Amino acid sequence: MKNVNNFFKKKDSSKLYLIIFAILFVLLIVRIFFTGGGTNVANTLIANKTEKKTPIELSFSDVLRRANDIKTMDIQKDNVAIGTLKDGTPYRATITYNPELLEKISKNGATVSINNTDSLWDGVAKWLPILVSALFLFWLLRLMRGGNNGGGITRSLIGQNPTKIVTGKTKTTFKDVAGIDAEKQDLMEVVEFLKNKDKFKTLGARVPRGILLSGEPGTGKTLLARAVAGEANVPFFATSGSDFSGIIVGLGVAKIKEIFELAKRNAPCILFMDEIDAIGQSRSKHTINDNDREQTLNQLLIEMDGFSNETGIIVIAATNRPDMLDAALLRPGRFDRQINIELPNLEGRRDILNLHAKKYKIGEQVDMMNVARGTTGFSGADLENLLNESALHAVRVGHKVVEQSDIEEARDKILMGPVKNRKMRPEDIKLTAYHEAGHAFVGTHYSDITDPIHKATIIPRGRALGMVQHLPIDDKVSMRLDEIRANLSVFLAGRASEEIFFGANKITTGAESDIAMATQLARRSITMAGLSNKIGMVAVNQAQTFGQRIALENASEKTAESVDAEIRNWLDAAYKDAKTLVSKNKATVEKLAKALLDKETLSGEEIREIVSGKKTAKKVTKKSNAKK
Ligand code: ADP
Ligand code: ZN
Numbered sequence: 001m002k003n004v005n006n007f008f009k010k011k012d013s014s015k016l017y018l019i020i021f022a023i024l025f026v027l028l029i030v031r032i033f034f035t036g037g038g039t040n041v042a043n044t045l046i047a048n049k050t051e052k053k054t055p056i057e058l059s060f061s062d063v064l065r066r067a068n069d070i071k072t073m074d075i076q077k078d079n080v081a082i083g084t085l086k087d088g089t090p091y092r093a094t095i096t097y098n099p100e101l102l103e104k105i106s107k108n109g110a111t112v113s114i115n116n117t118d119s120l121w122d123g124v125a126k127w128l129p130i131l132v133s134a135l136f137l138f139w140l141l142r143l144m145r146g147g148n149n150g151g152g153i154t155r156s157l158i159g160q161n162p163t164k165i166v167t168g169k170t171k172t173t174f175k176d177v178a179g180i181d182a183e184k185q186d187l188m189e190v191v192e193f194l195k196n197k198d199k200f201k202t203l204g205a206r207v208p209r210g211i212l213l214s215g216e217p218g219t220g221k222t223l224l225a226r227a228v229a230g231e232a233n234v235p236f237f238a239t240s241g242s243d244f245s246g247i248i249v250g251l252g253v254a255k256i257k258e259i260f261e262l263a264k265r266n267a268p269c270i271l272f273m274d275e276i277d278a279i280g281q282s283r284s285k286h287t288i289n290d291n292d293r294e295q296t297l298n299q300l301l302i303e304m305d306g307f308s309n310e311t312g313i314i315v316i317a318a319t320n321r322p323d324m325l326d327a328a329l330l331r332p333g334r335f336d337r338q339i340n341i342e343l344p345n346l347e348g349r350r351d352i353l354n355l356h357a358k359k360y361k362i363g364e365q366v367d368m369m370n371v372a373r374g375t376t377g378f379s380g381a382d383l384e385n386l387l388n389e390s391a392l393h394a395v396r397v398g399h400k401v402v403e404q405s406d407i408e409e410a411r412d413k414i415l416m417g418p419v420k421n422r423k424m425r426p427e428d429i430k431l432t433a434y435h436e437a438g439h440a441f442v443g444t445h446y447s448d449i450t451d452p453i454h455k456a457t458i459i460p461r462g463r464a465l466g467m468v469q470h471l472p473i474d475d476k477v478s479m480r481l482d483e484i485r486a487n488l489s490v491f492l493a494g495r496a497s498e499e500i501f502f503g504a505n506k507i508t509t510g511a512e513s514d515i516a517m518a519t520q521l522a523r524r525s526i527t528m529a530g531l532s533n534k535i536g537m538v539a540v541n542q543a544q545t546f547g548q549r550i551a552l553e554n555a556s557e558k559t560a561e562s563v564d565a566e567i568r569n570w571l572d573a574a575y576k577d578a579k580t581l582v583s584k585n586k587a588t589v590e591k592l593a594k595a596l597l598d599k600e601t602l603s604g605e606e607i608r609e610i611v612s613g614k615k616t617a618k619k620v621t622k623k624s625n626a627k628k
Contacts (some may be wrong), residue, residue: 036163055082070110078296083110098382135406170230177220177227178355179348179380184337187211187228190314194232194268197312208337210304212276212330214322215341218381221318222274224341229270236270237263241278244296252279252296260313267310276317276335280562282326297326304334323529343379346475348370356384360391363401371407373471374454386410392601417462424460430597432458432466432496435510436590438497438600439490440468442581444611446486453608456592457601465510466596484525488574489581491518491619515571527563535559535568589611 058066063081072083081093106112174184175365193200193207200207213221222238229236239259244252263271279296307313317335319325329335344352349372357368375383387402389410394402413419424432440456448451451470458466479487495511530537582589591610595602602610 007125038109053090055090055092056426058091060093060095063093063095064439067104067504068108070105070108073105073110073112075112077595091467096099134405170226170236172223172226173230174227176230176355178351179344180220180341181352182339183224183339184227187224191228191231194228194234194314197268206294207314207332209313210309210317210335211337211339212322212325212335213318213339213341214320215318216320216343216379218379219341219343221341222272223380225270225272225316226319228314228353232268232270234268234270234312235266236272237266238272238274240274241276241280244279250292252292253299256296256299256303260307263313263315264311268315271313271315273315273317275319276329277319277324280317280319280325280329282324297329301328301334324624336366343377346376346381349375349378351382352383353387356387360387361401363399363403366402366404366407370404370471371411373473376475377473382414384413389414413451416464416467420460420462422460424465428465429458430593431502431506431508432510433593434497434501434589435494435508436466436468436596437589438493438495438500438578438582439514440592440607441497441585441589441611442493442578443468443470444607445581446490447608449480449483449486450490453604455601456596456607457602458596459600463515479525481525481531484521484531485570485574485577488518488522488570489577491515491521492571492575493578493582495584496575497593500579500583500586501590501593518571518574519567522567523563526566526570532566532570534569535563 063070066085069085069087070083071086073081075081075084075095079095080093081095083093084090177184190207190211191270213224215221226236226238237259239255244255259271263269279300280291281293304315315335317329322338322340330338330533346369350369353368353371359380371386375386378386386407387410393409394406397406399406436456438457440453443450443453451472454469454471456466459467469569491514492511494514495507498507498511526532526535532537538559540559588611592602592607593608595610
C-alpha cells in the first residue's frame with residue numbers, strides 16, 4: 001500500500017524478526033569477542049614461552065620420528081604444539097591430536113601440557129553460540145507445536161505479535177465511518193447477528209462466516225471491520241496476511257491455528273485479516289512452488305470450515321487484489337460475501353472531510369464541499385492526510401486556524417509535489433504566464449460545458465512550470481462529445497498562446513503534458529467510446545507497449561491508419577479553434593498574462609472578472625493575500 005497511514009500500522013511480526021536479529025547480533029559479538037580474545041591470550045602465551053631462539057618447524061612425521069627427543073610439548077589450539085627438544089631447541093609443530101602420540105611422547109619422559117587458558121576461551125566461544133542457538137531452536141519448536149500445551153512462551157509470542165488483542169471493546173463504531181453508507185448497511189446484518197445470535201438461530205438464517213472487503217488502500221476496510229466489532233460490542237482481533245509468511249517453515253500454520261483458537265475462546269468476536277492476498281494468492285499465480293504459503297492457506301481453509309456458524313466468529317478479510325485470490329477461499333462457507341469499497345464519491349468525500357475536520361480547528365470560511373470537489377480520486381485515508389498536512393501548513397505559516405489556503409497548499413503538494421524553488425529566467429516566466437493565460441482564457445470561454453476554472457498559477461511545482469486547475473462540480477461519469485472537443489481546445493490553448501504571442505519558432509516544450517493528455521482523450525473517445533463518425537462504433541483495443549508507442553490490437557493496418565488520422569484531425573481542429581479564440585481576444589489574454597506575472601496566482605473568480613471585464617473589488621483583496 002502506498003498509503004501514508006501504513007507507517008503507523010503495527011506490523012507486529014517485526015518483533016519476531018527483532019528477536020532473531022538481536023540473537024544473531026549477540027552471537028556475532030560473542031564470536032568476535034571471544035575468538036579475538038582467545039587468539040590474543042594464545043599469542044601472549046607463545047611469546048612468553050618461546051626463548052630467544054626462533055623455533056624450528058616440525059612436521060607431524062618429524063614429531064613421530066623424533067618422539068624421543070622431545071622434552072616438553074604444549075598443545076595449543078588449531079593442532080599446533082610448541083615446546084623444546086631435549087637439546088634445548090624450541091620447536092613448533094603441527095600435530096594431529098592423538099592420544100597414542102601423547103602416550104608415546106610422555107613415555108619418553110617429556111612433559112605434555114594442554115594449553116588450558118586458551119582452550120577454555122576457545123571452548124566458550126565455540127559452545128556458547130551453539131548453546132544459545134539450541135535454546136532458541138527449542139523455543140521455536142515449542143512455539144510451532146501450537147497452542148494446546150504451549151504455555152507461557154507460545155502465548156506471549158503469538159498472543160502479542162500478529163494479534164492485537166483488544167481486551168476492552170473497540171470504541172470505533174459506524175459513526176466513525178463516513179461516505180460509505182451502502183457498505184455499512186451491508187454489514188449491519190452481521191452486527192445484528194453478533195448481537196443477537198439466538199434470534200438468527202431460531203429463524204434458521206444463515207449468516208456468513210467470512211466477509212471479504214475489497215478496495216483500494218485507505219478506503220476504510222480496516223476501519224469498517226473495527227466498526228462492526230464496535231457496533232456489536234464484541235472483541236476485535238486483527239492480523240495481517242503478511243504476518244503469516246515467515247522465515248520459518250510451519251510458523252504460518254501454527255499462527256493460523258493459534259489465532260483461531262484465540263477467536264474461539266473469545267467468541268462472539270470479529271477476526272480481521274488484512275492483506276489476505278499475502279497467503280490467499282491463487283495457487284497458479286506464483287511461479288515458485290511456495291509450499292509454506294500453501295500450507296498456511298490450507299490451514300486457513302481448514303479453520304474456516306471447522307467452526308460452526310453458532311460459534312459467532314465472523315472472519316473479515318481485506319484485500320486490494322481480489323482478482324488474485326485463490327478460488328477456494330471464495331467458496332460457500334468461507335469468504336462467500338464480498339463487499340467492494342469504492343473510492344468515495346463527491347458527497348462521500350465531503351462527509352469524510354467533515355468527520356475528520358472535528359479533530360482540527362478549521363476556519364469558518366472553509367467549504368468542505370469545495371475541498372471535496374478538488375479531491376477526486378482521494379481515498380478516506382488520503383483525505384485524512386490532506387487535513388493533517390493542512391494543519392501542519394497552518395502551523396508553519398502561523399495561522400490560528402486551518403484556512404482554505406492551507407488546504408489548497410496541502411492538496412497541491414500531495415497532487416503535484418512541493419513548490420520548486422527553481423531559478424527561472426525572466427523570459428521563461430513570461431512565456432509560462434502567456435501559456436497559462438491561454439489555457440485560462442479558452443477554459444473560461446467554454447465554461448458552460450467544461451469544468452469551471454479553480455485557479456491559474458505560474459508557481460512551479462513538481463514538473464510543471466505553471467498550471468490551470470479546473471474543479472469539477474460533480475463526479476464525472478461520462479463526457480459529452482462537445483465537452484470533449486472543448487476540453488481538447490483548452491488543453492492546446494497553452495501552446496496556441498505561445499505561438500500567437502511569441503511566434504511560431506519560439507514555441508516551447510512546455511506543452512508536452514498538455515499534448516499527451518489531449519492525445520489520450522482523443523484516442524479514447526475515438527477508439528473506445530465510438531465518438532468518431534469516421535471510425536464508427538468499433539472498439540479498437542489498444543495495447544500500451546514499452547517505448548510509449550501505442551499499438552492497436554484487433555485492428556487491421558488500415559483501421560489503425562485511419563484512427564491515427566482521425567486523432568490528428570481532432571487535435572488539429574482543436575488547435576485551430578484555440579488559436580482563433582486567443583488571437584481574436586489577444587488583449588484579454590494579455591491582461592490575464594500580466595495579472596499572472598503580477599500576482600503569480602489568480603483565482604477562478606479573478607480570471608472570470610478579467611475575462612468579462614467587470615471588476616468587483618472586494619474579492620480581489622481576499623485572495624491575493626492568501627497566496628504569496
Ligand atoms: P484500508 O484498511 O482500506 O487500507 P483503513 O481502514 O486503514 O484503510 O483507513 C485508514 C484511515 O483512513 C482510517 O483510519 C480513517 O481515519 C481514514 N478513513 C478511510 N476511510 C474512511 C471513511 N470512509 N470514513 C472515515 N475515515 C476513513
Ligand atoms: Zn499547458
